[in-house]
Amino acid sequence: MTVQAMMEQLDLRLLTGGDLSREVTGCYCGDLLSWVMGKAQEGDCWLTVMGNINAVAVAVLTDCACIVLTENAALDENAKARAEQQGVTILTTAESAYQIAVKLSAVIA
């Protein structure tokens, strides 16, 4: 399913828009950046509370489909600017990583 469709189905709010037609092919949860760096796969929806500029760099380098900031975690201003500049999609939700992951697994093919 596309990022756009996932956003609608899971009721996520858009903070920065990248390519919303990208396919979400998996999911990875984590806040420790080098853990995510080593494990997240291209096309993953990355669930995290880490809304800083370094998270944006990790999203770019792992080529994940988007970042979802869970539990209303804050997005830093400079991270927002960098994400916009690099075309990284960042979404937000009040729900926890667990709740989103459960819903996501039910809808992605």
Next chain:
Amino acid sequence: MDSIKLHYDISATDFTRAGAASGDVKRTLKALGVSPATIRNVAVAMYEGEINMVIHGGGGVIDVEITEDAIRMVLADQGPGIENVELAMKEGYSTAPDNIRALGFGAGMGLPNIKKYTDEFQLDTALGVGTTLTLKVFMK
């Protein structure tokens, strides 16, 4: 193709720019039509090395050489050096202070990631002199 050489100066404490050099190399490789698997290996290794230079090494220089069959990266800093390399290479070992951990670093996975994602890995370090990583990723 002729070899392509890239050079980056990595500043000591600028976390906001950290990842810029790896991002640039990634874009270059993409433009050259290098395979996603190879790009991923280079991106992970170089980012972790770049971040380590910023956090632990006091900044330094990165030289990248792209040839037909491989990408070679040399990351050199004049920082404090690594006291116990065996320990530093262990998953989960980190000396990152709390303020750095709060940013999401300090899992102790950087060096293990670099090793895992490269085909050739050499770490030269001396206390009070600095640390140099020489890495190679073959084109796949």
